[in-house]
Amino acid sequence: MQLFPDILARRAADEPDRVAYIFLDDNGAEHTTTTYRELHEQAMAVARLLRSRCAPEDRALLVFPQCVEFIAAYFGCLYANIVAVPVNPPRRGRVQDATRAIVADCAPTAVLTTGGLLETLRPVLEPLCTARQWLAVDELSTADTAFTPAAADPDSVAFLQYTSGSTSTPKGVMVTHRNLVANEEMIRRSFGHDRHSTVVGWAPFFHDQGLIGNVLQPVYVGATCIQMSPAAFIRRPLRWLEAISNYRAHTSGGPNFAFDTCVARAAAGELPDLDLSSWQVAFNGAEPIRAQTLDRFTKTFAPLGFSAQSVFPCYGLAEATLLVSASGKGRGPRLLDADIDALADRRYVAAPVDRGRTLVGSGAVLPGEALLIVDPETGERCPPDRAGEIWVAGDHVAQGYRGLPEATAETFQARCADDPERTYLRTGDLGLVVDGELYVVGRLKDMIIIRGRNYYPHDIEHTVAGAHPALRPGSGAAFAVPGRDGDKLVVVQEIKRDADAGTGDIEGAIRAAVLQEHELAVADVVLAAPDTVQKTSSGKIMRAAARKRYLQ
The missing domain is CATH 3.40.50.12780 (ANL, N-terminal domain)
Known part of the structure; x- marks a missing residue:
């Protein structure tokens, strides 16, 4: 080598x-x-x-x-x-x-x-x-x-x-x-x-x-x-x-x-x-x-x-060095219309075009690696129509986290009930494989659960950003916080510098859009100044940081 x-x-x-x-x-x-x-x-x-x-x-x-x-x-x-x-x-x-x-x-x-x-x-x-x-x-x-x-x-x-x-x-x-x-x-x-x-x-x-x-x-x-x-x-x-x-x-x-x-x-x-x-x-x-x-x-x-x-969608993470799945040169993207209600239950049911959530495929599993979709609670492989946690094995999967043996064992040394001889990396991402294509549907830790139903925060954030022209796309965070009768939904969303609409109109548009699209009431809307919602270096919304700041 x-x-x-x-x-x-x-x-x-x-x-x-x-x-x-x-x-x-x-x-x-x-x-x-x-x-x-x-x-x-x-x-x-x-x-x-x-x-x-x-x-x-x-x-x-x-x-x-x-x-x-x-x-x-x-x-x-x-x-x-x-x-x-x-x-x-x-x-x-x-x-x-x-x-x-x-x-x-x-x-x-x-x-x-x-x-x-x-x-x-x-x-x-x-x-x-x-x-x-x-x-x-x-x-x-x-x-x-x-x-x-x-x-x-x-x-x-x-x-x-x-x-x-x-x-x-x-x-x-x-x-x-x-x-x-x-x-x-x-x-x-x-x-x-x-x-x-x-x-x-x-x-x-x-x-x-x-x-x-x-x-x-x-x-x-x-x-x-x-x-x-x-x-x-x-x-x-x-x-x-x-x-x-x-x-x-x-x-x-x-x-x-x-x-x-x-x-x-x-x-x-x-x-x-x-x-x-x-x-x-x-x-x-x-x-x-x-x-x-x-x-x-x-x-x-x-x-x-x-x-x-x-167009070349792909998926990866630092724990796998970088790349996990890729589309293939010259192939173009793969799209999948999934029923929103079924997806909330981690099930895939085909939906009519423009009547569900359109998932973009992140490509195929690559030579030299193994990829499983696993139920994060039971550790068993999911049936083909179920979304679960993405588990990966191969020479590209890193050794672990420096100085964190417990986190390393939990994340890098998982064993599937159907394949106990091999250790896998738990990515923390939810996905499903349809016709050999990996579709990533959300982060396990970021999942919003309200009254027993699952919601993917980036879906809500996408709805919010399009609710009013005064809002900045890609600059909002949706998360759940404890309430009197269980968890409730909070949305923090940046507004544009030149926004001339009243805050009441903007908040009303956000609440109406989320209610219509997701059948979910927003408990609190926080309108933020530009560049105040924290992001990672790759542009990911830091929802945990937004939630912590809100609670403080």
Whole structure:
């Protein structure tokens, strides 16, 4: 098995001048280009210094903006047998709660960053950790090549990938070298990648999609990746499509909200001159995938060469390194209309088109893994017409959570009553398989249960967002709280900055829409200012955080 340190070293030796990464500025202009040889040399410089100052398997915190120095630091950790811990860099001198929790949990020996960040970063992070080494990666010399990378054990921890914290405190997933290679091979096969498959990415590097998909997959297949910052995408989302067009990208994607954002921006002004005909894999994952989103995006950008067959829904999670299921290159999406009432009872009954809830398939189970739909209460496999918890097994499933043996046993070592010899990862997601296609229907922990009936919060949130033009799409949380006669429904929803409607009208529209669509009364509506409903780095609504804040 060739591990990632071997893969990068081989690329640097075989094709030293091949471009590995191109970084774009906020205007879409190139500001950094790095070859495989340059990346290897920078990583070796990092590894030399780490080996001299840290012990094997020490943790190193990686605190970077979207830049090539992060990638050099990450591979330097792999070369030196140091466990990398990517984190979200502080913004405006403020450390995010999730980052605080990660720093406290992983106890890093070293902090790697850039010279420009070091002076401002150290006073902010130093009170939170006991790191002895603070290293500016961009200031290291690459002149000295007298270094031999440490041979890696395939089952040793390559890095800690912290969960998003959408339902609980972030936990450090122990991803091994074997996990990485296994999942990258799954991505290569399902996405149809080779060395000519240019990738365009903007997802943050501390997120599994940004790191495993956009940074490591191109190295794995020997391709070139074009990177832009998440902030550049948020400010000017159509720059993303311009990069795909200009560099003739084969693969690019993001969470569902990214496609909605592009449609909204296109509707607000004139479209740039784009040719999206090269875009063969437009992957969509990391949150509930909306059929309406796929349809609107395809119709908006079809005149510019985008093909409906390029739409590529997929599903994954940090505990499985990244990818679990994928649609297949050139296949297009699969849709399923399910009866809402039956789905609330975790049953699948076909509904007439537009008369039920349209589920978007997340693709097929991939070679090299086993996937079961299991009753979360009994641990038995569900019959074909039942939704249950998605359980996964394979070489891509991580070792467990660092320092949490009980949570590891509960999540990573589940045994199905029908297959007691094998251990499975409990994903915490509810889904069903129909005609070989996986459909994800919700999060087990987020399920709202009122008067014995199940409700999926993202369905309610979708209804709320469309109830009034003053509301911001994708910026609301629905959850249950204790009431006098049992749990009751609360909705927290952001309003637009330029909203000119009265709060009474907006609240009334929300209550009426939820009652009509779900036959459910909303006990309390909280209208929030823009950007106050917390989200993860991939755009998932942090419902647990919204509920906690409401109760406080």
